[in-house]
Amino acid sequence: MRADARQNYDHLLAVARDVVTEQGADASLRDIARRAGVGLGTLYRHFPTREALLEVLLRASLDELTQKAGELQTSSSPDEALASWFREAVAFAHRYRGVVALMAAAIADPGSALHASCVTVRSAGTRLLLRAQAEGMARADLDGADLFALIGALGWLGDQPSFAPRIDHLLGIIASAVLTKPASSDVKGERRRRIPP
The missing domain is CATH 1.10.10.60 (Homeodomain-like)
Incomplete structure (x- = not known):
C-alpha cells in the first residue's frame, strides 16, 4: 500500500x-x-461490509486480550489471572456497544470475518480457566463457552443505561461465583470501588 x-x-x-x-x-x-x-x-x-470494518477495528483489542491472557498466565496466581482477565474482557465488550451480539454470532459462524479473533480470545480465556480449575481455584462445572457467555452477558448489561452503574458490582459477584477462592485483591478491590446503586 x-x-x-x-x-x-x-x-x-x-x-x-x-x-x-x-x-x-x-x-x-x-x-x-x-x-x-x-x-x-x-x-x-x-x-x-460492516463486519469487515468491525473486524479490523476489533482485532487489535481482541489481540490485546489474548496477549494479556498469556502475560497473566505467567505473572499472576491462577485466580488473580482469571479475575483480572475476565474484568478486562468485560470492559472490552462494554467499550463497543452492540459488539456482544456480533461476537456471539461470529463464534458460531466459521465464515465470519470475526470468527478467528473471537475463537482465539475464547481459547485464551479457557486456558486461564483451566489453569485455575487445575489448582482448585475455579468451579469445575464451567468451560470456555460458559466464560465467554458470562462476558457477553455482562457486556450486554453494561449497554443498558439502567444496569450500567451496577456493572462493577455485578462483575464482582460473577467473579466470586466463578472462583472457588475469591481473588484477594482483584475482586475485593472492585467491590470497594463499585458505584452505589
Whole structure:
C-alpha cells in the first residue's frame, strides 16, 4: 500500500473507531465516511461490509486480550489471572456497544470475518480457566463457552443505561461465583470501588 493510501486508510480507521465507540456496532457507515471526509464508495473500497470494518477495528483489542491472557498466565496466581482477565474482557465488550451480539454470532459462524479473533480470545480465556480449575481455584462445572457467555452477558448489561452503574458490582459477584477462592485483591478491590446503586 502506498504511503498516502496507508495514511488515508489509517485516518478512516481512526474516525471509524471514534464513531463506533460513540454509536456502537450499528454506527452509520455513511456517518463514518462523512466524518472522515471521504465518499461512501471510498469506505466500501477499503471495507466491503460492516463486519469487515468491525473486524479490523476489533482485532487489535481482541489481540490485546489474548496477549494479556498469556502475560497473566505467567505473572499472576491462577485466580488473580482469571479475575483480572475476565474484568478486562468485560470492559472490552462494554467499550463497543452492540459488539456482544456480533461476537456471539461470529463464534458460531466459521465464515465470519470475526470468527478467528473471537475463537482465539475464547481459547485464551479457557486456558486461564483451566489453569485455575487445575489448582482448585475455579468451579469445575464451567468451560470456555460458559466464560465467554458470562462476558457477553455482562457486556450486554453494561449497554443498558439502567444496569450500567451496577456493572462493577455485578462483575464482582460473577467473579466470586466463578472462583472457588475469591481473588484477594482483584475482586475485593472492585467491590470497594463499585458505584452505589
